[in-house]
Amino acid sequence: MSLPAETAPNFVFIFNYLTRELTCLLVITLSLYAFHCFTRRDARCFPFLVRYPEVSLDYWYQRYGPIYSMWLGNQLCIVVSDPGIAKDLYVTNGAVFSSRKDMFIKNRTIFIGRGITPMPYNDTWRKHRRIAASWLNVRSVDSYTHIIDYEASALVRDLYAASSKGTAAINPQSYAGRCSLNNMLAICFGSLRTTSIDDPLVAQALHFSREWMNLTSPTSNLVDFITPLQWIPTFTRCRGKKLHRELVEVYGGIIKDIEVTMASGGAYQDCLAKTLIENRTKEELDDMDIVMMISAFMIGGVETTASIMQWFLALIPAYPEVQRTAQDELDRVVGRERMPTLDDEKNLPYCRSIIKEIERCHNPFWIVTPHSSTEDFSYRGWIIPKDTVVILNTWSMHHDPSRFPCAHEFRPERYVNDTTSSAESASLANPYERDNWMFGAGRRICPGILVAEREIWLTISRLLWAFNMAEIPGEPIDLNEYDGLSARSPVPFRIKLEPRHEKVGQVMAF
Numbered sequence: 001m002s003l004p005a006e007t008a009p010n011f012v013f014i015f016n017y018l019t020r021e022l023t024c025l026l027v028i029t030l031s032l033y034a035f036h037c038f039t040r041r042d043a044r045c046f047p048f049l050v051r052y053p054e055v056s057l058d059y060w061y062q063r064y065g066p067i068y069s070m071w072l073g074n075q076l077c078i079v080v081s082d083p084g085i086a087k088d089l090y091v092t093n094g095a096v097f098s099s100r101k102d103m104f105i106k107n108r109t110i111f112i113g114r115g116i117t118p119m120p121y122n123d124t125w126r127k128h129r130r131i132a133a134s135w136l137n138v139r140s141v142d143s144y145t146h147i148i149d150y151e152a153s154a155l156v157r158d159l160y161a162a163s164s165k166g167t168a169a170i171n172p173q174s175y176a177g178r179c180s181l182n183n184m185l186a187i188c189f190g191s192l193r194t195t196s197i198d199d200p201l202v203a204q205a206l207h208f209s210r211e212w213m214n215l216t217s218p219t220s221n222l223v224d225f226i227t228p229l230q231w232i233p234t235f236t237r238c239r240g241k242k243l244h245r246e247l248v249e250v251y252g253g254i255i256k257d258i259e260v261t262m263a264s265g266g267a268y269q270d271c272l273a274k275t276l277i278e279n280r281t282k283e284e285l286d287d288m289d290i291v292m293m294i295s296a297f298m299i300g301g302v303e304t305t306a307s308i309m310q311w312f313l314a315l316i317p318a319y320p321e322v323q324r325t326a327q328d329e330l331d332r333v334v335g336r337e338r339m340p341t342l343d344d345e346k347n348l349p350y351c352r353s354i355i356k357e358i359e360r361c362h363n364p365f366w367i368v369t370p371h372s373s374t375e376d377f378s379y380r381g382w383i384i385p386k387d388t389v390v391i392l393n394t395w396s397m398h399h400d401p402s403r404f405p406c407a408h409e410f411r412p413e414r415y416v417n418d419t420t421s422s423a424e425s426a427s428l429a430n431p432y433e434r435d436n437w438m439f440g441a442g443r444r445i446c447p448g449i450l451v452a453e454r455e456i457w458l459t460i461s462r463l464l465w466a467f468n469m470a471e472i473p474g475e476p477i478d479l480n481e482y483d484g485l486s487a488r489s490p491v492p493f494r495i496k497l498e499p500r501h502e503k504v505g506q507v508m509a510f
């Protein structure tokens, strides 16, 4: 039976109307659901669509055990929540589990295949890692530790001045960011240094790191797991391309200036950029390789150490008794005439424990940087196929009650007998004794661990030496919320930094 001619347009109209309305309804429902998922801490949500994915990974760990698999779109992932399994795969079988998935935004769009961090495990990565190590090994780090030392003191002095000797409330986050930035500028570019948080380079560099961290988390990279999304110009992709252009413009511009100085016969301080320029032919590097290698350093070394300082400053006001214990130790061992140094660390076990506990509770990288496998691998009766992404669920590892009783409480004393440095702890034969997994593991372990450790020690021990740190009445600091997706910092906060004693001002006047 056919419809009478005059009713056909009505039917089409009704059909179109219903389709449009239903589509709208579907879009609204899905948006509301996505928003609902994203804003709640619900363990049963699909982890990479929610704001707190570690809660879901932990829920599944409780349910399915220390190693389980899941599909993210077209990508098979295994989630490891046990230190022994982490060591078996990442360390003992590092020849198989040291690659990275070739991520569309991270590797191909931002670093166009030339940045060490997202690079698959191949000869180019080996070359980059060797060059990175030459600037981050003990001998090299010793050669510029005086800069890390100076910047830690400068941070304390700037906070002392900015807080008007404890009378004004301040947000210390950009000060911490500038401190990390200056260290990385020294390593990468030699004599370059910012002198205040208002220097435009501070805002730029911190923005680059933050943008990288937000563009490269699994939650913002659906495009990596649903291939057809790579064929359309998504907003994330545009942001990735913009970040690439900005890195080339800013860090590439600084490298060009150094090249000009060197070409004109001017002396230039030793730094990573100088090494890369001098060895350009020998190492077969082009301009873009140099810019991307430096950018990977600048991004890897700024937001990370700054984040630990920021978590410390956000958290410590809630623990006046922890501050008092640390300050008693500092008064006993260091006294009030000078600030603590690297050499004092071994004699300040409680101060060191505070740092280890901050790193356990507020690891900036909740899944570190996932590795991937380069061949089929048989493990405890399972087959882990080639190209599987291996995720370290460090949140569950750091909150395991058998290792960390009352794991959700901040208790520095749990580490007081741990005399290892982060690097030493990462090499312990027994992985269940490792302090934390913040720096990753195996062949891709963070090569900046030594720099990070010295920087964190010098800044935090000196902040404890100089200030009583307190919350502003009526301005509670939110420690559950955070900024950033793949690396996390506290949301903006203000604190009071009251000089502990009259010597602080004198010692600061350097």
Ligand code: HEM
Pocket: 116, 117, 118, 119, 129, 132, 136, 187, 296, 297, 300, 301, 302, 304, 305, 308, 364, 365, 368, 369, 370, 371, 438, 439, 440, 441, 442, 443, 444, 445, 446, 447, 448, 449, 451, 452
């Ligand atoms: C608190 C400070 C830091 C944290 C938490 C941190 C964490 C990490 C993590 C989790 C990885 C991946 C490890 C893995 O795949 O298993 C990594 C890689 C890397 N980090 Fe760090 N990092 C920090 C500081 C630094 C610093 C100061 C530098 C440079 C001086 C740096 C340079 C790098 C580089 C170049 C890589 C890439 C290594 C590779 O893929 O082979 N990091 N970092």
